[in-house]
Amino acid sequence: MQVGDILRKKTARVVTVRMNETVGVAAQLMRASNISALVVKDVVRTEGNTAAGMFTERDVVRAIAEHGAAGVALKVSQLISVQRLVACSSSDSLEHVRHLMNVNHIRHLPVIDNFSLAGVISMRDVAAAFDEAAAVAA
Numbered sequence: 001m002q003v004g005d006i007l008r009k010k011t012a013r014v015v016t017v018r019m020n021e022t023v024g025v026a027a028q029l030m031r032a033s034n035i036s037a038l039v040v041k042d043v044v045r046t047e048g049n050t051a052a053g054m055f056t057e058r059d060v061v062r063a064i065a066e067h068g069a070a071g072v073a074l075k076v077s078q079l080i081s082v083q084r085l086v087a088c089s090s091s092d093s094l095e096h097v098r099h100l101m102n103v104n105h106i107r108h109l110p111v112i113d114n115f116s117l118a119g120v121i122s123m124r125d126v127a128a129a130f131d132e133a134a135a136v137a138a
Helices: 005-010 024-032 057-073 096-103 123-137
Strands: 015-020 037-042 052-057 107-111 115-122
Touching: 005 096, 005 115, 005 123, 015 057, 024 037, 037 115, 052 057, 052 107, 057 107, 096 107, 096 123, 115 123
Parallel strands: 015 037
Antiparallel strands: 037 052, 107 115
């Protein structure tokens, strides 16, 4: 099974946040959308529908743990690493995606096809696909 197989079953909407938004705004977006990760877009450095990084619930916790209540006023850009975005493509296998997540200790990957953001795949998506495949095989 490939990443694209999962993306076709999911909603096409990808929730994003700009690098210059605050942790508080990002947290509100995650809560309103009932998700635990946002794709970070850098409107200054990139063109089109591309990703500069991921911002997760863990980043919110880290901001508050390190800065207290002032953490919600930090910029998303202060908490993410944009040097090396870990991503996959829709043609990647789920085994490859699971490996990327395990090696990099992450739970969400942006899916980028032809330099454009196609979606996000989570560890939960991967686990559900493996469970579904096992149920069919049984």
